[in-house]
Amino acid sequence: MTKAIYAGSFDPFTMGHLNILERASKMFEEIIVAIGTNTSKQALFTPEEKLEMITEVIEESALENVRVILHTDGLTVDLARREEATVMLRGIRSVTDMEYEMNIASMNKTQAPDIESVFLMADEQYRFVSSSLIKEIAQFDGDVSRMVPKTISEKMKEKYKKM
Ligand code: ADP
Numbered sequence: 581m582t583k584a585i586y587a588g589s590f591d592p593f594t595m596g597h598l599n600i601l602e603r604a605s606k607m608f609e610e611i612i613v614a615i616g617t618n619t620s621k622q623a624l625f626t627p628e629e630k631l632e633m634i635t636e637v638i639e640e641s642a643l644e645n646v647r648v649i650l651h652t653d654g655l656t657v658d659l660a661r662r663e664e665a666t667v668m669l670r671g672i673r674s675v676t677d678m679e680y681e682m683n684i685a686s687m688n689k690t691q692a693p694d695i696e697s698v699f700l701m702a703d704e705q706y707r708f709v710s711s712s713l714i715k716e717i718a719q720f721d722g723d724v725s726r727m728v729p730k731t732i733s734e735k736m737k738e739k740y741k742k743m
Contacts, residue, residue: 584608584667584698587656589618591625592732593634594714596706598641600671603700605643612663613638614651624715624739627652637729657692666695673702673710 584604590597590613604611615630617623625633627650634648651659660668668688670681685697702709709727718724718736725733 581609582667583610583612583663583665584669585612585614585656585660585663585665586669587614587616587651587659589621589623589711590615590630590634591618591621591623591711592714592728592736593630593637594706594709594711594728594732595726596671596673596702596709598637598729599703599706600669600700601638601643601646602641603703604669605645608667608669609645610665611646611669612665613646613648614656614659615648616656617652621712624736629735633732633735636731640729640731655691657688657695660692660695668695668697670697670699671702672699673707 586601586604588597601611601613613634615627615634617627631648631650638646638648656668660666668685672678672681681697681699688695688697714724714727718733719740721740724736728736
C-alpha cells in the first residue's frame with residue numbers, strides 16, 4: 581500500500597519513462613508523475629503542454645494507478661508528504677545516472693529521512709533513450725518514433741514546425 585512519486589522534467593516524456601511506469605505500476609498502489617522544471621536544461625515544452633501530453637499517454641496505456649500533476653515549485657519531498665507518498669521513484673540508465681541519483685537521494689534523505697528512494701534499472705532497449713538526444717534528432721526532422729510514444733512524436737513535429 582505504498583504511493584510513489586516519479587518526478588522529472590519529462591521534456592519530452594519517452595518510452596524509457598513509460599517503461600519505468602509500466603513496471604512500477606505493478607509494485608505500488610499509486611504512482612504520481614510530478615512534472616517539474618529543470619533549471620539547468622532548456623525546455624521544449626511548457627509544463628502545461630507536458631501535463632496534457634503525458635496524461636494522454638497514460639490514458640492510452642491504460643495505467644489506472646498512475647496520476648499526472650505539475651510540480652514546478654518547492655521540494656519534491658514536500659510534495660511527497662502532501663500526497664502521502666513514501667517513495668521517490670527514479671530510473672537509472674548508466675553509472676553517470678547512478679552518481680547523479682545518489683546525490684539527489686542523499687539530499688532528499690537529509691530533508692525527509694522517512695522517504696525512501698527506489699531505483700529501477702532502465703530496460704536494455706531503452707538504456708540509450710534520453711530526452712535531450714531525442715530533441716537533437718527531432719529538431720532536424722530525424723525519426724524518433726521508436727523512442728517516444730506516438731502522441732509525443734506528433735507534438736514534437738508540430739512544435740519544431742512552428743519554430
Ligand atoms: P530530470 O531532469 O529530473 O533528470 P528526466 O525527465 O530526465 O528528469 O528523468 C526523470 C527520471 O527518469 C530520472 O530518474 C531519469 O534517470 C529517468 N529516466 C530518463 N530516461 C530514462 C530511460 N530511458 N529509462 C529509464 N529511466 C529513465
